[in-house]
Amino acid sequence: MARHNETTIIKKYANRRLYNTGTSMYVTLENLAAMVKGNEDFVVQDAKTGEDITHSVLTQIIFEQENKGGQNLMPIAFLRQLIRFYGDQMQMVIPAYLEQSMAAFSREQESYRGAGNSNPLQMMETQVRRNTEMFREAMGMFNPFLASAMGMPEKPSARPPERASDAAAAAGPTADDFATMRDQLAAMQRRLEEMDKKGN
Numbered sequence: 409m410a411r412h413n414e415t416t417i418i419k420k421y422a423n424r425r426l427y428n429t430g431t432s433m434y435v436t437l438e439n440l441a442a443m444v445k446g447n448e449d450f451v452v453q454d455a456k457t458g459e460d461i462t463h464s465v466l467t468q469i470i471f472e473q474e475n476k477g478g479q480n481l482m483p484i485a486f487l488r489q490l491i492r493f494y495g496d497q498m499q500m501v502i503p504a505y506l507e508q509s510m511a512a513f514s515r516e517q518e519s520y521r522g523a524g525n526s527n528p529l530q531m532m533e534t535q536v537r538r539n540t541e542m543f544r545e546a547m548g549m550f551n552p553f554l555a556s557a558m559g560m561p562e563k564p565s566a567r568p569p570e571r572a573s574d575a576a577a578a579a580g581p582t583a584d585d586f587a588t589m590r591d592q593l594a595a596m597q598r599r600l601e602e603m604d605k606k607g608n
Contacts, residue, residue, distance in 0.1 A: 416443070416450040420461060427455070441469050 416430040418440065428435045428450075443450055444466075452465040473479055482490075493502050 414449070416448065418450050418452040418465075419455040420452055420465065421455045426452070426465075437465075437469050437472050440465065441473065444469070 414430075416428060418435070419427040419429060421427065426435045426437075426440065427433075428439075440450070440452075450462075451460060452462045453459065454461050474482065490502075493499050
């Protein structure tokens with residue numbers, strides 16, 4: 409077993425077998441799931457190419473867990489909505505939002521347990537309010553028009569709108585637009601982290 413502050417390398421071979429280089433033993437997806445629950449950090453690499461395939465293996469673990477009777481964590485409505493986001497303009501925002509939401513939920517869960525609070529509904533209500541605030545802040549940074557539709561006050565523009573810029577926007581995104589979007593996403597990520605820290 410690797411130390412908790414070390415990252416274990418898991419090799420995946422063409423025959424789909426998984427090899428734990430830390431213990432020099434073959435492991436299963438169940439073993440990897442147990443490592444995740446034990447807060448053991450690991451990276452899964454393709455044994456032939458060295459490519460990092462951790463994401464696909466973790467997704468496979470979730471698939472296996474979801475197929476076990478009585479262990480469904482993801483409601484059908486959530487799965488449908490998640491599928492709709494693929495290829496959508498909001499796709500770039502969703503990973504950061506989900507990551508921050510789950511991290512905040514875990515911390516909230518620990519604080520409730522530490523305080524001896526056993527009311528999961530109250531914890532869920534608190535988290536929903538926090539998630540809504542985080543999402544609206546994210547939308548305000550990513551898309552002011554959408555934020556306005558959600559009831560958020562639109563931030564005043566640094567300069568009045570110009571018809572030329574409106575026409576350029578209607579023509580489609582440019583390289584500068586994508587650079588600006590990347591900057592906005594980075595700022596949104598920092599903002600989400602700051603909000604999450606303030607909420608604790």
